[in-house]
Amino acid sequence: MKYSFKLLLLFSFLANFLFVFSQNIENTTIFEEEIKNRSSQFMDEPNFKKAQLFFLEKNWDSTLVYTMRQLSLPNQNQEIKNYCHLFRGFSLKEKKIFNQSQKELSKISKEFIFYYKVRIKLGEITLEQKEFKQAIHYFKEIEELNDNQLLGIKKSFVKHNLGLCYLHLEEFDKAEFYLLESVKLQEEQKDTLDLIGSYGDIATLYYEQYKDDLAIPYFEKAYDLSKKINNHQLKQNTALNMAVVEENRKNFPKALVYRKEFEQWKDSLNDQNKVWEVAQLEKQFAVKEKQKEVSLLQAENKIKIAERNGLFYSAIVLLLLLGTAIYFYREKIKTNKIILAQKESLDELNATKDKLFSIVSHDLRSSVNAMKTSNAKLLENLETKNLEELDALLHQNSAIANGTYNLLDNLLHWALLQTKQSYFEIVSMRLYFIVEQMAYNYQPLMLEKKIQFENTVSKKDIIFADQESLKIILRNFLDNAIKFSKENGIIKIYSENNDENYCDLIIEDNGLGMSENTRENLLKETTLLSKKENEKTIGTGLGMQLCKSMIQKNNGKLDIKSKLGKGTKIIVSLSKKEPNG
Known part of the structure; x- marks a missing residue:
């Protein structure tokens, strides 16, 4: 109480x-x-x-x-x-x-x-x-x-x-x-x-x-x-307060209704925040592009002035003209090399962007179409008052919405990571409490699928990592474990210390698992994005790529053990020592 x-x-x-x-x-x-x-x-x-x-x-x-x-x-x-x-x-x-x-x-x-x-x-x-x-x-x-x-x-x-x-x-x-x-x-x-x-x-x-x-x-x-x-913030707070009140009264069905309402307002508020953040990124990008144009014009003006001065003084001292010509020639070669390198980098980024947009737009279109089809069925069943089918369709809509939200959230963090705008600070922390915090956020989803959850991470384990990126890693892997688990499944998170430099955090489920080919492709360094094998789930492989990048940035390692139909173990090895320790 x-x-x-x-x-x-x-x-x-x-x-x-x-x-x-x-x-x-x-x-x-x-x-x-x-x-x-x-x-x-x-x-x-x-x-x-x-x-x-x-x-x-x-x-x-x-x-x-x-x-x-x-x-x-x-x-x-x-x-x-x-x-x-x-x-x-x-x-x-x-x-x-x-x-x-x-x-x-x-x-x-x-x-x-x-x-x-x-x-x-x-x-x-x-x-x-x-x-x-x-x-x-x-x-x-x-x-x-x-x-x-x-x-x-x-x-x-x-x-x-x-x-x-x-x-x-x-x-x-x-x-x-x-x-x-x-x-x-x-x-x-x-x-x-x-x-x-x-x-x-x-x-x-x-x-x-x-x-x-x-x-x-x-x-x-x-x-x-x-x-x-x-006011979504006030709606969210008051709904959560009522959920806790009903839980204290042991009226759990009503508490669940309030908690779902809380999640609805929370998602709506997060969507507004994400739109604002994307708008800010676009604004910052536009400002940087303008600054680049100004800098380029300034550089061109300086070159023109220097060339004019060189021609002026060439009539007086031939040697000075020759030296000036050589100097500007070298500068031009250097500038061309820089421009060529920038062009190659830009072409690579554009290829990544095109592939990313192609896959993400396909998945967004698929999820929206799925939502549209589900809503049509929902309307039909409302007329016939088929409660069982209505319940199934509502759960389906919730899964589609959650998957789409996670896709957009991963896309934002991927953009921040690629443009080097994300804040990153490696500090020491107790692993157990981070896992417990993230698991608490997913309790409603696990309750809905009747999934048994166990957190047996040792409270003594201390690792060095960036807290926010570690939360993103845990959220993606835990979300996948729930997504690919069947009803009445089991998800376990525990730690092992088999290396003096690393603490292994293991997320294990007894869900669908994956083939050996899929497991190897996911661990390849060259894999950017891959389409999902299970067409009933929303995902681009962007979440896995994001996790791999963030694990690498945290000086960690990733391994996967899985068998088709028997579940999956995600092994995240996190450093026990400070970066310069």
């Missing part, structure tokens, strides 16, 4: 932070208009004018540069100083440099029109730094102010944050008072987003005190209210 409380508390706090963020967004337009109007009298100062413009555009680095230039000028007006420290404090907070942000905001005089906005910002910073008593001091300063003095800051926002501080300090009576006061104001103002976060906080408050009967109705209120908004 205590484990469930902590889990609920974690997701409730996620909702809290989202709640604070959403309130700030709501007040941003009012605050920016006030800044624009009240600081217009100082627009004859060039540095201040640029600082204000960049601040409103949320270009924090440029804001810091021009405010520093303005402050370095002698005999500064105190009001201008206040605005500069305000701009700097807000910019540093957005860049997560909290200590410097506090120093800048503390320099603002009490007579400044936005003084109470500054105190709110200081309260938010200390709350993020978990300095709860100091945060209470800042929020108490503005608790009793009227609406005119608050300049658009909601009283419910102040009371809510006071409640959060007391909740963290475990002063539950005070926390309850302020959180209920905040909810009362939000209900009057009909702030739906704010109310969801507040209901979650009050539920957490009661759960911390083991008052389940008081907590659960607020979790239910938050869940019901989340149905009325278009």
Whole structure:
């Protein structure tokens, strides 16, 4: 029971932070208009004018540069100083440099029109730094102010944050008072987003005190209210809270419904994030291409100028002309070699890209067509109310969606790896806990196929690897083990130490297995991508290639043992020593 409380508390706090963020967004337009109007009298100062413009555009680095230039000028007006420290404090907070942000905001005089906005910002910073008593001091300063003095800051926002501080300090009576006061104001103002976060906080408050009967109705209120908004993060958090509530009640069928809803919103949110990441990659690629064009033009201009100067001085000194001609000839040869090497590399990358796109597009088309066909059957069975067939089709759709999602996720990581944009840091870690974390994420899928799972990795095993890439490796191999296992199958993950330099992590299943030819092809270094043998599964071999690349980057080794119809063993050998050890 205590484990469930902590889990609920974690997701409730996620909702809290989202709640604070959403309130700030709501007040941003009012605050920016006030800044624009009240600081217009100082627009004859060039540095201040640029600082204000960049601040409103949320270009924090440029804001810091021009405010520093303005402050370095002698005999500064105190009001201008206040605005500069305000701009700097807000910019540093957005860049997560909290200590410097506090120093800048503390320099603002009490007579400044936005003084109470500054105190709110200081309260938010200390709350993020978990300095709860100091945060209470800042929020108490503005608790009793009227609406005119608050300049658009909601009283419910102040009371809510006071409640959060007391909740963290475990002063539950005070926390309850302020959180209920905040909810009362939000209900009057009909702030739906704010109310969801507040209901979650009050539920957490009661759960911390083991008052389940008081907590659960607020979790239910938050869940019901989340149905009325278009915020996937809040929908995801409230659905997971309800799943844990029902698990505590031993109502497992209902808990499973909530968990499936949680996974649905989680996948939807991940899809949005992936689209955004792909867009960012495309933007970065376009910028780099432009930079290359500019650099090439600059190089060509330099060559033309040098050639013109050489011709000019050739009339004076013949020897200088000869030396200059030889120099530029050598430079041209060198440039041509570089261009030729770049062309060969680009041709190789284009061939890889074409093959990748061909296979991935084929699989995407196949999965979409499968989904389309399945949906048509689903509609037919809805009319006949054939529940057994409906259940089978829904599970089929879920498998298609999961496979397509994993394909796109692998594609993104492959692109990041190939363009050398992925962050990579080898550190020491206990292997057992990484395996346990990844296995937890796949529990719903294993439960659905009634697969028995065993994690017997030794808790003493310490390896050196990049944590994020190791998670990707485990996720792909565990996903394949589930995919190719039959119902009531067994998946085991365990470790062996047969070498003083390597720890062997073994993922074993008793599923379909593979032929010796397939096993050898998968281990070949020259194999880029290969089509799947089982046409009922979504996959390009990209996941295996991605795992092989990441294992190699982690200074590890891969081996596969398998027999057709008798299961598969994936053996990942991970280094026990530091890279330079």
